[in-house]
Amino acid sequence: MERKTHKAKGIYNGMDKDLKNKTLQELQEITESFGVKPYITKYIFSFIHQKSINDINLISTLPKELRAKLTEAGYFISQLKIVKKLSDPDGTIKYLFETADGNKIETVLLDENKRKTICLSTQIGCRLGCRFCATGYLKFQRNLTAGEIIDQVNSISKDADCKINNIVFMGMGEPFANYDDTVKTVRILASPFGKNIGIRRQTISTVGIPEGIRKLANEDISPRLAVSLHAHNDKIRKKIVPSAGKYPLVRILNAMRFYNNKTGRRITIEYCMIDEINDSRDCAKGLADILADFNASVNLIEYNPHPGCDFKPADRNKIKIFKDILMRYGLETIVRFRRGRSIKAACGQLGADMIKIEKKS
Ligand code: SF4
Structure with missing residues (x-):
């Protein structure tokens, strides 16, 4: 009830x-x-x-x-419940949390020597339905409050007994669809009286909501910005990101240009490499073309399979060729290798186990 x-x-x-x-x-x-x-x-x-x-x-x-x-007076301090914890041999840990109203979210701790990164969720489910992403197959329930987003950090740092020094808003949900609570979280996490995680050590990743990119450019704080393009034209993008119909590439690029000019900050472009969809030499050249006058670098991510989608990961040799083309065009490019895939904690896999649960019920 x-x-x-x-x-x-x-x-x-x-x-x-x-x-x-x-x-x-x-x-x-x-x-x-x-x-x-x-x-x-x-x-x-x-x-x-x-x-x-x-x-x-x-x-x-x-x-x-x-x-x-x-x-x-009714004041309290909220707390998420840790329901399950899974560890990958590569050191990645995935947490399944339950909110006070019985919803489930997943959060990932990436432990790379001194760098302890948490990949945060900002929504329960997601309305944007990106095909490569398991969360996109879950029904949207609601936005998480800043308190619930922050408690993912507080609970994990306590449970894993470590100091978190890096935050990425790349978990379940689109951060700019929950703009106010996401930016509030950045502020609270950065407070010297709190976790003291520097603003520049926090990255907000968006699938490309132009209004959110512009709004962030006008804030008095500048967390890092990552934009998931995944394609160099709308025709290919629509196959991967259904919201491409609502947010055409030209609007996203205009917002990114505004962000570059207003903040002087570099943008990270996220590009999920999917076999026979967006991994050709022409795609690489097309991406280099549209990014020619941007202050941007590119992260190529191997597609990580999940039960809801029949995409296949691009061949590693093709990823290398893609990277070489971008580099030849002067774009700093790195390949992000899969981490946490055995526990479905890799990029695009959060919520994969919940898809099965939803299908059964
Ligand atoms: S990639 Fe992000 S925006 Fe797209 S469905 Fe997944 S959580 Fe939502």
């Missing part, structure tokens, strides 16, 4: 009282009305985000009466 209400209203009821969902400034506005001094509020913020405390009663720097008053 309760779950129906969440869906009907399109919001996650009650989460406005979640203290994990607040920037330091928002938290200060709340605590001020309870007579809490700003320096104490910084302690509250750091208890939530540095120490990963999920119970107001455990914030020991806060007098008992104040903890009781906050609780009586």
